[in-house]
Ligand code: CP
């Protein structure tokens with residue numbers, strides 16, 4: 001089936017991503033002004049969550065309601081997905097009844113298999129490998145505060161995880177350089193590094209990695225599904241904590257972000273999390289506006 005899906009940032013061309021961020025900023029202003037934008041009355045989104053969520057669920061559900069549609073929460077515990085009904089069969093049935101589907105799950109192959117059998121657009125709302133929706137919000141937030149990110153250098157700190165992989169994809173789509181500061185053994189996927197070696201560089205030490213950077217980003221050290229590795233990961237990643245000392249070594253106007261949920265005193269200091277200057281709360285709110293722009297793009301392209 002040849003729908004427009006959003007499984008990674010590479011599914012949308014760079015110029016369309018730029019336009020989508022512009023649209024997110026416009027939708028945010030309209031929302032703040034109290035203007036209604038019910039452009040999809042009667043449209044239904046199926047939201048399949050195999051992992052926990054606060055921001056993703058609230059932003060998609062609120063976004064669909066604000067656009068005149070409805071969002072339906074589906075968890076494995078309440079659907080036949082949790083009892084082993086094949087992804088392919090589920091995709092065929094669910095997509096025959098709704099207009100758009102959002103999936104948060106473990107293996108990235110699950111969203112790919114769902115999309116291959118879906119008659120409507122499918123959004124990746126986080127897999128073990130990628131979290132592209134978060135990057136839309138992050139890129140919107142950077143643009144709102146500093147303008148274009150093109151040509152800048154960003155530093156990713158900590159685990160070479162799903163968010164780090166999406167930052168690698170973003171480096172290409174939004175045209176910036178990326179430094180990845182992580183302990184040995186926690187590097188991102190080798191194929192992503194190889195394919196983006198013109199703009200991505202790995203460091204095993206944080207101080208030199210942040211030099212010249214306009215944005216520092218981190219995330220939890222143990223992602224969902226890795227809870228039992230928490231202690232080993234915390235020990236390895238402690239030198240990569242995002243804190244005031246590292247921020248001072250970056251560009252003078254550098255921003256910092258965290259997709260949340262955060263652990264104060266681990267991957268980010270309490271001082272930076274609770275600073276009045278942080279833009280992390282804008283970043284979280286922008287999930288709503290960026291995803292409304294994404295839904296609009298996908299439903300209009302479908
Ligand atoms: N950042 C993010 O995706 O948050 P949730 O896990 O709360 O959805």
Ligand code: NVA
Nearest residue numbers: 161219223224259260
């Ligand atoms: N890397 C984290 C992101 C949570 C939004 C995880 O996958 O759990």
